[in-house]
Amino acid sequence: MKVALAFQNDVIADVYALALDGCLENCTVDNFDSFDSLTETVQKEPYACIVTDVSLQGQNFVETFKDPGFCALSIPIFVVGGEEGLAPPAGSKLKISALPKGVTIRDFAETIIEALSKDFTAKDFCKISVMTLLVKQKDLRFNLYVKLSDDKYIKVLNARDTFDEEQYKRFQEKKMDFLYLRRPDFFSLIDNLLGEVQKLYAADEALPVDASFSTTKAIFQTVHSAFETEGFTPEMRLLTEATINLAIKTVQKNPRLSELLQKMDADKSSFVGWHSTALSFLSCKLATMLGWNSEATFFKLSLASMLHDLSLPSDQLAELQTQEDLNESSLSPEDKELVRQHPRNSAKLISGFEEIPGEVSFIIEQHHERPEGNGFPAQADHKEISAISALFIITHDIVNTMFHSPPQNFDLQAFLTDREAKKTYSKGAFGQVFRTIMMKSSAET
Numbered sequence: 001m002k003v004a005l006a007f008q009n010d011v012i013a014d015v016y017a018l019a020l021d022g023c024l025e026n027c028t029v030d031n032f033d034s035f036d037s038l039t040e041t042v043q044k045e046p047y048a049c050i051v052t053d054v055s056l057q058g059q060n061f062v063e064t065f066k067d068p069g070f071c072a073l074s075i076p077i078f079v080v081g082g083e084e085g086l087a088p089p090a091g092s093k094l095k096i097s098a099l100p101k102g103v104t105i106r107d108f109a110e111t112i113i114e115a116l117s118k119d120f121t122a123k124d125f126c127k128i129s130v131m132t133l134l135v136k137q138k139d140l141r142f143n144l145y146v147k148l149s150d151d152k153y154i155k156v157l158n159a160r161d162t163f164d165e166e167q168y169k170r171f172q173e174k175k176m177d178f179l180y181l182r183r184p185d186f187f188s189l190i191d192n193l194l195g196e197v198q199k200l201y202a203a204d205e206a207l208p209v210d211a212s213f214s215t216t217k218a219i220f221q222t223v224h225s226a227f228e229t230e231g232f233t234p235e236m237r238l239l240t241e242a243t244i245n246l247a248i249k250t251v252q253k254n255p256r257l258s259e260l261l262q263k264m265d266a267d268k269s270s271f272v273g274w275h276s277t278a279l280s281f282l283s284c285k286l287a288t289m290l291g292w293n294s295e296a297t298f299f300k301l302s303l304a305s306m307l308h309d310l311s312l313p314s315d316q317l318a319e320l321q322t323q324e325d326l327n328e329s330s331l332s333p334e335d336k337e338l339v340r341q342h343p344r345n346s347a348k349l350i351s352g353f354e355e356i357p358g359e360v361s362f363i364i365e366q367h368h369e370r371p372e373g374n375g376f377p378a379q380a381d382h383k384e385i386s387a388i389s390a391l392f393i394i395t396h397d398i399v400n401t402m403f404h405s406p407p408q409n410f411d412l413q414a415f416l417t418d419r420e421a422k423k424t425y426s427k428g429a430f431g432q433v434f435r436t437i438m439m440k441s442s443a444e445t
C-alpha cells in the first residue's frame, strides 16, 4: 500500500513519513514536491490516500481541481491547513478532509489510520529505527521491545533507561536496525521530534557561536559515525538540515569574523567533524563578505560542507588534500582510489534531497580541484571552476591550515598574504573571490 505525501517543508514531510511508516503495516510513503508531479503520478499508480499541505511552491491545492483526471480520483485526500475553501468542483468524486495546521502526529496518524482501516491494519507495536532513538539520545519515557513474531514482542529496555551511543552500538552489533514500542508511545516520540524540528525552524534567536558550533559538530559526528552502516536515511537528512539551520542562523546573527575564528579554534578535535563544521560556518561568513547573503547560497555552502567528505570512512583518508599528498602516502592502491573518487561519491549523497540545486553536487565534486588543474578527480582548472566552488576551495584550504596550527595561533591575514605571494588563487573566478576576502577580512580580524 502506498501513501502520497506533498509538503512544502521536506524535513517536516520526513517526520510525517516516519510516523506513517512506523504505524501502518506494509506502507510505503512517496514524497512529492509539487502539485503537478503529484497530480500526474497519482493518476498512473495506485495510492491508498493523499496527504498534502494546502499550498505548495506558491500554488494552492485548488489548482489540482483543474485536472479532470485528478477530480475523478476516489481515494481519501487530507489537506493540512486547508480548513476553508476546498469544496471540490461539481460532479467530482473527490473525498477531501481538512486537518488543522499544526495538527499533532497522534491526530494526524489516527485520522489516516481510521480512513484506511478497511484496507489494512494499523500496528499496536510501531517500528522505530535505532538511529532515530540515537538522535533523541534522551532518557527513555517508554518501554522498548524486540519483535519475535507478528504477535509476540519482548521488552529489552525500560522507561527511564538511557539510550546512548553504547546502546546504539549494542543493537547494531546484533544487526537489529529496528526496535518496537506501543503505538501511543510511538506517537509521543514522533511528536517530540516534530516539535524540535519546528522549534529550530521558528527560532529567531541564534545560539552563541561556541554552543552552536559544538552542537553542529556533535550532530555531524552522529551522522558520520552511522553513515557507513545506515546510509543516508531520512533521520540523517533531518539532522543534516538541522545543523545547516543552526549554521545559517549563527552566521546571520553576524558575529565578527575574528570571533568566529576564535570560537571555532577552541573546539578542534576529530578532523572530519571539525573541518566540516568549520567549513560550513566559515564559508557562509565569507560569502557575506562577497555580498552573497541569500539563504539559498548559505544552504548550498552549508550542505556541501556537511556532505563533502561523508563518503570517507576515516580521518586519515580525509586529511589527504592534494595529488602530492596521495602520491607520497603509503596507502593501498584501493584506498588511494577511494580518496580520489570521494568527491564524486559524496556528491551522489545529495540525490536524497529532491529540491537541491545541481550546484551543490558541483561544489562537492570540485572540492579537491585546483586553479592550475592539478587536483582530483577531474583535473578541472580555474576555467571550469565556478565562483561558489572557488569560495569553497579557498575556505577548505583555510580550515585545513587552521586545523594543523597550534591552538590560537592561526593568523588569517598571514595565511592570505602567503597565498597572495604564491599567486595560488589569482586566476579565473578565484581572483575576484580571493581579493574580496583579503580586503574585507582585514577590517574584521
Ligand SMILES: [Fe+2]
Binding pocket: 308, 309, 318, 342, 367, 368
Ligand atoms: Fe575531501
Ligand SMILES: [Fe+2]
Binding pocket: 275, 308, 309, 318, 396
Ligand atoms: Fe574536506
